[in-house]
Amino acid sequence: MKQWCTKHWRAGLISAAVVLATSTAPALAQTDNTPAGYSGGTNIEALTLDYYMPSTLNVTFDERIPTPREVLGYEVGQWHVRHDQLVRYFEILAEHSDRITLEETGRTHEQRPLIIAKVSAAQNNDRLEEMREAHMAVSDPSQNVNAAEAPLVLYLGYSVHGDESSGSNAALILGYYLAAAQGPEIEEWLANTVILLDPSLNPDGLARFAQWANQYKSMTANTDGQHREHIQDWLRGRQNHYWFDLNRDWLLLQHPESQARIRTYQQWLPNVLTDHHEMGTDATFFFQPGIPSRKNPLTPDENVELTGLIAEYHGEILDEVSSLYYTEESFDDFYYGKGSSYPDAQGTIGILFEQASSRGHMQDSVNGLVSFPFTIKNQFLTSLSSIRGSHENRAALLTYQQRFFKENMELARAERFDGYLLRESQDGARMQELLRILKAHRIDAYAVTESFRVNSETYNPGEAYFVPITQRNYRLLKGAFSTQQEFPDNTFYDVSAWTLPMAFNVQFEEVRRSRRFNLSDTPWAGAEPFSGNTLEDTRVGYIFSWEPYFAPRLLAQLQAQNIHTRLAATEITVSTPSQGEVKFPRGSVIVTRAYQSKPWSEVQAQLQMLADNNEIPVTTIARGLTPTTGMDIGSRSIEPAQMAKVMIVIGDGVNLQESGEAWYYLDRHVNIPVSLVETDRLTRVDLSRYTHILMVDGWYSGLNEAVRNRLSQWVRQGGTLIGQKRGAQWMTENNLLNAKVVSSEVLREPFPTEGLTYADRDHFYGQQRLAGAIFGTTVDLSHPLMVGYSRADLPVFKNSTMAFENNTAPFVDVARYAEQPVLAGFTSQGNRDTLSQKTAIVAHRLGRGRVIGFADNVNFRAFFWGTSKLLSNAIFWSPYIAASAGEEDEAEAAAAEQEAHSH
Structure with missing residues (x-):
C-alpha cells in the first residue's frame, strides 16, 4: 500500500513558501498557488502527486492501481493532457480496478470516444443495473419507495469548454483516487453510491487546446499574459468541431456530445451533477449557489438551499489549503440548456464551479502567479467535497428528488x-x-x-x-x-x-382536453418509416416541393451528382399519371428528362435513393403541357438551378460561433461544400470562384478599402453577398447594402438619464441590453427569400438591438418585426417600442448581383430550424431577387435583365 504522508505533504508547502519568500519571482497571494518542489516559483518539473492530496482524508493507496505519471510519463499539471491520453488512462484504471466500469457512450464529430467511468464499490460491480433501477424508482411518482435507502447517484462532468482544461486534468487525479484510495470514508462513499465520472465533455475542444498549450510550453515557465501560450488564435479550444458552445446544447441536443450525455443523464437521473469550468485569470474560485434571484422561476427554492448545504463542504476543503473563493455573486441558473441549470429542472442539484484560469501552464494575475497545477488542485478538491457533501446529505438529496417529481404531478394538475x-x-x-x-x-x-x-x-x-x-x-x-x-x-x-x-x-x-380529439394510446416513439417514392415512367420528368426542410439538401445532392435541375419561381399545376392534376407551390424543383448528361435510368435511380433518404415525396410529371393557364414545364420562368459555391468569412473579428453555426447548417443540413476564408486573406483569394459570400456578425472595421472595392466589384459582376447582424451593418456602411441601421441614438432615446444615481447603473444598462428573446416578424410570402414558407408570421431569435429602418424603395424589405414584437423572453418596453415594425430582412439587386441583410442570426445554436432555411433560400433563390434600391442600381439591373432574356 502507498501511504500519503501528511508530514511530507505539509513540509513541501513550507519549503515552497520559503523558496518564494527569498525568490525574485512575484510574491503569491496564497502560498498554495505554487506546488511543492517549485524552484524560484516557476519550475513545475519537481511536481508530485502529493501536492494534490488533501491532508484530512486518512487513506492509503492500492499499489496495483497505476498513477497518472506511470501511464502518461509526466505528473498531472506538467503538461496539458491530450484526450487520447485521458481515455487511455481510464481504460487502464478499468483494467486494474474492480470499482470502475468504463462505457463508451458515443463519438464526437471528430470521432473521439465519449466515455463514462461508472464508479462504485467492488461488490456492486455486477449489480449496477439493479442499483440504477432502484434509484430510478425514486423519481417515479407512481412508486412509493423509501427514497432514503435508495442508491445515491452523482454525475461529475469536466471541461465542457475545451480550453478550461483544469477540470479534465483534475479528472485524472479523481479517477486514480476513486480507484486506489483505501479507507473507511471512501468505502462508505461507494457502498451504496454510483459515481458517473465524465472526464471530458468536449473532447474535440480539449484536444485542440492541449495541442496549443503544449506546443508553446517552455522548460522555464513564461508567466507573461501576452506570451503566445496564453493567447489562442481566433479558433480557440472552447468550442467543439463546428465551433459551438456545448454548454448551451444540453436542452437543444444538436450535437453528438450532448446527445450521448443526455442519454446517460436520463438513464440515471443523478442527485447531484457538477459542472467544472474556468473563468478569467484575475478571479479566484466560484461555486454555486449563485445570485438567488437569477434562478429559473420553475426551479424550487429547496434546490438553492441544498446547493448551499453542499457549498459548506467546498468552503471547508478550500479553506484547508487557504484557497480563496466566492459564491452568490455571479452567473445565473436561468437557461435550462446549460450544464448547471438543466439538472435543476429534474430534481438534480446542478453545481457550477469556475476556477481562475492559467490558460497555459503559469500566468501572472492581480493575485500573483496562477499555476496550472493549482487550478487542477481546486477542481480536484471540490470534486471530493461534492462527493463528501452529497454522501453526508444523501437522505435529503434522495427525498428531495422524490418529492420534486411528486410535486411535478401536483403542479401540472393545477394548471x-x-x-x-x-x-x-x-x-x-x-x-x-x-x-x-x-x-x-x-x-x-x-x-x-x-x-x-x-x-x-x-x-x-x-x-x-x-x-x-x-x-x-x-x-x-x-x-x-x-x-x-x-x-x-x-x-x-x-x-x-x-x-x-x-x-x-x-x-x-x-x-383543454374538453376539446375532444382522439389520440394514440402510446407516446410517440420515433418517426414512422418513410414509405418511399414510386417513380413512374415519364417522358418529361419529376417534381418536388421546396416546403420540406431538407428540400435544399436534396437539390444540393442532385447537383453534386451532376443531375440537371430546374426551379419553378411561381406555383405550377402538373399532370400526373395516377394522381390527376396536382398543384405545387412556388419554389418547386423539377428534374427534367431533357438536358441530362447521364442515362435517364441512372438519373431515376439516384433521384429515388436521394429523395427517399431525405424523406421527400417526388411526383411524376406526365406531360410537358400544364393542364391550366400558366407555366408549362419548358417555360422561361423555370430556369436551371445554379450550382452554389459558398464562402464564409472567418478569422479575426468575426463571431466564431455564428460562423460555425452557418458552416454547420450548410454542411450538415444542406450538404454544400463551404470554403472558410480568413479576413486577412480577402485581398488575395480569387473571389470569382464563389457565387455567394456570407459575413456573419463581427467587427469588420479592420477590412480596408481594397477589400471593400473587391467585394463591390464581385457583387456587381453577379455575386451574392449575405450579411448577418454586424456583417450586414458593415455592408450598409460601405454602400453595398442600401439600408439604414437603426442608430444608437434612436435606441437610447427611451432610456433617459436624468435623476439617476450610481446605484441605478446596472438596471439602466440592463434595460438597454437585449439578452436573447424571441421576436415575431411579418414576412412577405411573395418574396423569393420566403420560398417554401406558408405562414406570414415567423418567429426569430433576437439577441441584439440591431434592426433596419424601413426602406423607402419598394420591394426591398422582406420581413418586419411585428407591432407587438416580443413572443417570449424579456425585452424592455423601450426596446419593444423602438423595434416595433422595424425591418428585419433586406434584399435587393446591386449591378448584376444581389445583397441580402439579416438583422438577426438565422442559425442560432443550430436549433432554430424555423429560420435557418432562410440561408438556403438566400443561396438558391437569390438569382430571383429583382428589386433594386436606387435609380442607378435599377437601371443597371434592368440592363442585365434585358441582356439575360434578349435571346
Whole structure:
C-alpha cells in the first residue's frame, strides 16, 4: 500500500513558501498557488502527486492501481493532457480496478470516444443495473419507495469548454483516487453510491487546446499574459468541431456530445451533477449557489438551499489549503440548456464551479502567479467535497428528488390547461426533430389519430400532436414551452427565451382536453418509416416541393451528382399519371428528362435513393403541357438551378460561433461544400470562384478599402453577398447594402438619464441590453427569400438591438418585426417600442448581383430550424431577387435583365 504522508505533504508547502519568500519571482497571494518542489516559483518539473492530496482524508493507496505519471510519463499539471491520453488512462484504471466500469457512450464529430467511468464499490460491480433501477424508482411518482435507502447517484462532468482544461486534468487525479484510495470514508462513499465520472465533455475542444498549450510550453515557465501560450488564435479550444458552445446544447441536443450525455443523464437521473469550468485569470474560485434571484422561476427554492448545504463542504476543503473563493455573486441558473441549470429542472442539484484560469501552464494575475497545477488542485478538491457533501446529505438529496417529481404531478394538475397541441402541415422534418428532442428528455407526445377543427384550424393525423402537461418532467416541459416575458430579476447571463416550438416554427397552443380529439394510446416513439417514392415512367420528368426542410439538401445532392435541375419561381399545376392534376407551390424543383448528361435510368435511380433518404415525396410529371393557364414545364420562368459555391468569412473579428453555426447548417443540413476564408486573406483569394459570400456578425472595421472595392466589384459582376447582424451593418456602411441601421441614438432615446444615481447603473444598462428573446416578424410570402414558407408570421431569435429602418424603395424589405414584437423572453418596453415594425430582412439587386441583410442570426445554436432555411433560400433563390434600391442600381439591373432574356 502507498501511504500519503501528511508530514511530507505539509513540509513541501513550507519549503515552497520559503523558496518564494527569498525568490525574485512575484510574491503569491496564497502560498498554495505554487506546488511543492517549485524552484524560484516557476519550475513545475519537481511536481508530485502529493501536492494534490488533501491532508484530512486518512487513506492509503492500492499499489496495483497505476498513477497518472506511470501511464502518461509526466505528473498531472506538467503538461496539458491530450484526450487520447485521458481515455487511455481510464481504460487502464478499468483494467486494474474492480470499482470502475468504463462505457463508451458515443463519438464526437471528430470521432473521439465519449466515455463514462461508472464508479462504485467492488461488490456492486455486477449489480449496477439493479442499483440504477432502484434509484430510478425514486423519481417515479407512481412508486412509493423509501427514497432514503435508495442508491445515491452523482454525475461529475469536466471541461465542457475545451480550453478550461483544469477540470479534465483534475479528472485524472479523481479517477486514480476513486480507484486506489483505501479507507473507511471512501468505502462508505461507494457502498451504496454510483459515481458517473465524465472526464471530458468536449473532447474535440480539449484536444485542440492541449495541442496549443503544449506546443508553446517552455522548460522555464513564461508567466507573461501576452506570451503566445496564453493567447489562442481566433479558433480557440472552447468550442467543439463546428465551433459551438456545448454548454448551451444540453436542452437543444444538436450535437453528438450532448446527445450521448443526455442519454446517460436520463438513464440515471443523478442527485447531484457538477459542472467544472474556468473563468478569467484575475478571479479566484466560484461555486454555486449563485445570485438567488437569477434562478429559473420553475426551479424550487429547496434546490438553492441544498446547493448551499453542499457549498459548506467546498468552503471547508478550500479553506484547508487557504484557497480563496466566492459564491452568490455571479452567473445565473436561468437557461435550462446549460450544464448547471438543466439538472435543476429534474430534481438534480446542478453545481457550477469556475476556477481562475492559467490558460497555459503559469500566468501572472492581480493575485500573483496562477499555476496550472493549482487550478487542477481546486477542481480536484471540490470534486471530493461534492462527493463528501452529497454522501453526508444523501437522505435529503434522495427525498428531495422524490418529492420534486411528486410535486411535478401536483403542479401540472393545477394548471389551467391540459397540454400543448402542436401542428405543422407543410414540413414533417421540423416537427419530427422537435418530437425527437422532447423524447430524449423523457417528455411524451401523442399523435392525433382523427381530424378535428379548432378555431378554424384543421388538425390532421400525421400533422398534429398533443403533449400533456401532466407528466413526470413537467418543469422541464414548461420551461421548454415557456412564453414568459416578465421575471423577478431581468438580468440574464445568457438568454431569456428558448421556446422550442417557436424555434422549429411549429404552431402550438395551450388546450383543454374538453376539446375532444382522439389520440394514440402510446407516446410517440420515433418517426414512422418513410414509405418511399414510386417513380413512374415519364417522358418529361419529376417534381418536388421546396416546403420540406431538407428540400435544399436534396437539390444540393442532385447537383453534386451532376443531375440537371430546374426551379419553378411561381406555383405550377402538373399532370400526373395516377394522381390527376396536382398543384405545387412556388419554389418547386423539377428534374427534367431533357438536358441530362447521364442515362435517364441512372438519373431515376439516384433521384429515388436521394429523395427517399431525405424523406421527400417526388411526383411524376406526365406531360410537358400544364393542364391550366400558366407555366408549362419548358417555360422561361423555370430556369436551371445554379450550382452554389459558398464562402464564409472567418478569422479575426468575426463571431466564431455564428460562423460555425452557418458552416454547420450548410454542411450538415444542406450538404454544400463551404470554403472558410480568413479576413486577412480577402485581398488575395480569387473571389470569382464563389457565387455567394456570407459575413456573419463581427467587427469588420479592420477590412480596408481594397477589400471593400473587391467585394463591390464581385457583387456587381453577379455575386451574392449575405450579411448577418454586424456583417450586414458593415455592408450598409460601405454602400453595398442600401439600408439604414437603426442608430444608437434612436435606441437610447427611451432610456433617459436624468435623476439617476450610481446605484441605478446596472438596471439602466440592463434595460438597454437585449439578452436573447424571441421576436415575431411579418414576412412577405411573395418574396423569393420566403420560398417554401406558408405562414406570414415567423418567429426569430433576437439577441441584439440591431434592426433596419424601413426602406423607402419598394420591394426591398422582406420581413418586419411585428407591432407587438416580443413572443417570449424579456425585452424592455423601450426596446419593444423602438423595434416595433422595424425591418428585419433586406434584399435587393446591386449591378448584376444581389445583397441580402439579416438583422438577426438565422442559425442560432443550430436549433432554430424555423429560420435557418432562410440561408438556403438566400443561396438558391437569390438569382430571383429583382428589386433594386436606387435609380442607378435599377437601371443597371434592368440592363442585365434585358441582356439575360434578349435571346
